[in-house]
Amino acid sequence: MSKSPRPDKQKNASASPARDTATQESYDDKPYPSYPYPLSQAEHVAAIATLLKLKPVPLEKARVLELGCAGGGNLFPTAIKYPQSTCLGIDLSPVQIREAEQHTSAMKLGNIKFEALDIMDLDSSYGTFDYIICHGVFSWVPDFVRERILEICEKNLSPRGIAMITFNTLPGWASLGAVRDMMMRHTRQSQDNAKKIAQAKSLLSLLYKFVPEKANIRSAVVQAMESFNRPNSDSYILHEYLEHNNKPFFFEEFNDALTQHNLQYLGDSVLDKMFTGNLGAEADGLLSQIKDPIKREQYVDFISNRQFRWALVGKQGGQKPGVIDTDSLGSLYFSTHIERVEAKSDPEKGVFVYALPGVGIDYTSLTPVMTAIIETLIAAKKRALSLSDIRDIVSTCGFDDHAMSLFPNTVLLLCFHAVLDVHIAPSCFTTEVSQKPKAFDLARHQASQADCTWVTSLDNKVTAVSADEVAILRQLDGTTPREALGSDLVLESLCAKKLLVG
Numbered sequence: 464m465s466k467s468p469r470p471d472k473q474k475n476a477s478a479s480p481a482r483d484t485a486t487q488e489s490y491d492d493k494p495y496p497s498y499p500y501p502l503s504q505a506e507h508v509a510a511i512a513t514l515l516k517l518k519p520v521p522l523e524k525a526r527v528l529e530l531g532c533a534g535g536g537n538l539f540p541t542a543i544k545y546p547q548s549t550c551l552g553i554d555l556s557p558v559q560i561r562e563a564e565q566h567t568s569a570m571k572l573g574n575i576k577f578e579a580l581d582i583m584d585l586d587s588s589y590g591t592f593d594y595i596i597c598h599g600v601f602s603w604v605p606d607f608v609r610e611r612i613l614e615i616c617e618k619n620l621s622p623r624g625i626a627m628i629t630f631n632t633l634p635g636w637a638s639l640g641a642v643r644d645m646m647m648r649h650t651r652q653s654q655d656n657a658k659k660i661a662q663a664k665s666l667l668s669l670l671y672k673f674v675p676e677k678a679n680i681r682s683a684v685v686q687a688m689e690s691f692n693r694p695n696s697d698s699y700i701l702h703e704y705l706e707h708n709n710k711p712f713f714f715e716e717f718n719d720a721l722t723q724h725n726l727q728y729l730g731d732s733v734l735d736k737m738f739t740g741n742l743g744a745e746a747d748g749l750l751s752q753i754k755d756p757i758k759r760e761q762y763v764d765f766i767s768n769r770q771f772r773w774a775l776v777g778k779q780g781g782q783k784p785g786v787i788d789t790d791s792l793g794s795l796y797f798s799t800h801i802e803r804v805e806a807k808s809d810p811e812k813g814v815f816v817y818a819l820p821g822v823g824i825d826y827t828s829l830t831p832v833m834t835a836i837i838e839t840l841i842a843a844k845k846r847a848l849s850l851s852d853i854r855d856i857v858s859t860c861g862f863d864d865h866a867m868s869l870f871p872n873t874v875l876l877l878c879f880h881a882v883l884d885v886h887i888a889p890s891c892f893t894t895e896v897s898q899k900p901k902a903f904d905l906a907r908h909q910a911s912q913a914d915c916t917w918v919t920s921l922d923n924k925v926t927a928v929s930a931d932e933v934a935i936l937r938q939l940d941g942t943t944p945r946e947a948l949g950s951d952l953v954l955e956s957l958c959a960k961k962l963l964v965g
């Protein structure tokens with residue numbers, strides 16, 4: 464891992480052949496809401512890579528680069544949780560970078576830097592990185608920037624480095640693309656962003672009202688309408704649907720581009736998408752007959768109508784993509800986010816039904832060992848436990864050797880079913896309010912901003928907070944006694960939202 468001084472920007476600017484000034488102006492005019500994304504955190508990439516039997520560099524000493532980092536919202540959690548890591552975020556938009564720098568100095572962070580830099584200008588003098596995060600950029604830039612992103616991954620990834628690149632995926636994105644085409648057509652004569660957004664919103668409302676339920680495009684219209692409910696929806700609509708560049712790819716096209724840069728597809732940041740069993744036994748059987756893993760992935764996208772990919776990418780090295788077994792479970796930690804549905808469970812008959820939040824379907828535990836694993840993690844109050852800790856607890860339930868021999872495979876199956884989440888480290892949030900509560904520094908800083916409505920939780924999620932919670936959060940520096948803080952209810956709520964470290 465080499466660390467080099469910053470290069471002379473002027474020198475690089477003159478060497479670059481092409482510029483994407485329209486994109487810079489657009490993001491300067493309407494900055495993107497800079498959120499954390501759990502799936503594009505370096506620590507999550509490390510966890511999935513470990514499961515894939517790779518040897519990712521420990522975050523404690525890693526160099527992390529984010530390309531197109533906007534206001535830094537996705538990079539701050541890494542810098543704060545891993546103070547020995549070194550983080551660099553670059554973005555074309557000086558307005559967004561200024562925002563990121565203001566947060567950095569307010570939080571007095573010494574291990575994170577932001578630079579208003581065109582991806583075209585990041586060269587080998589920046590050294591190598593153990594993680595390169597590129598979320599929401601690849602599809603939204605011209606071809607020459609896309610090429611450069613892959614060149615950066617080729618030249619600036621350390622030998623064990625892993626990149627995470629997201630892109631709009633075909634065939635699923637095609638229907639959303641049709642909605643975008645309508646919005647682009649409807650707004651094409653407006654130069655002003657605010658006007659374009661207003662026009663796009665009114666068109667979407669019309670489509671939502673009049674496009675029949677049975678029309679092919681209906682679900683894409685509904686999905687686009689959901690953008691209205693996001694915080695900062697204007698900026699999202701502008702950059703998601705109305706930017707000049709927005710190109711979806713078939714997975715095989717993306718993989719071809721990787722190969723041309725001596726890069727290799729390793730797997731997916733969304734663990735359950737790597738398990739074809741989730742598509743049903745018949746589809747799984749057919750897909751398993753396709754021996755070429757890249758081709759198989761392509762057909763998975765066809766069958767599942769995949770719309771977006773979170774691709775993990777590394778240097779070529781003969782690793783088969785997406786190979787997961789129980790060998791690497793021992794160095795990972797597991798948590799669950801599901802809850803038991805008492806009304807549907809029948810403990811006497813050994814039937815336990817759980818709710819999978821956000822998915823809207825129930826999950827029925829298939830075996831007693833499975834139930835014991837889930838119940839162990841529910842009792843851990845969403846904290847992540849190591850495999851051996853879970854095994855120790857489960858083994859006290861009186862299972863025989865045969866039942867316990869199924870334990871590792873059952874853990875893996877629960878991960879594939881999106882019932883368990885996998886982590887590279889134990890949870891750093893507390894589940895009990897302490898005598899002198901301390902909040903996650905990032906959340907406390909965000910709460911200190913005017914009009915704060917959301918903060919980042921310790922599991923890297925955008926977390927809505929009420930005015931009362933903001934007021935208390937601001938005070939939680941670990942020095943004020945609990946009694947002096949006022950509402951216990953608010954403290955309990957902040958704790959349940961995974962915002963307290965002590």
Ligand SMILES: C[S@@+](CC[C@H](N)C(=O)[O-])C[C@H]1O[C@@H](n2cnc3c(N)ncnc32)[C@H](O)[C@@H]1O
Nearest residue numbers: 490495531533554555556581582598599600608
């Ligand atoms: C859709 S936003 C995504 C922001 C962030 N990664 C996220 O997921 O929230 C795309 C970002 O890429 C940046 N960007 C686009 N072209 C770029 C380039 N050539 N060099 C650096 N950043 C660029 C934009 O300024 C913008 O902040």
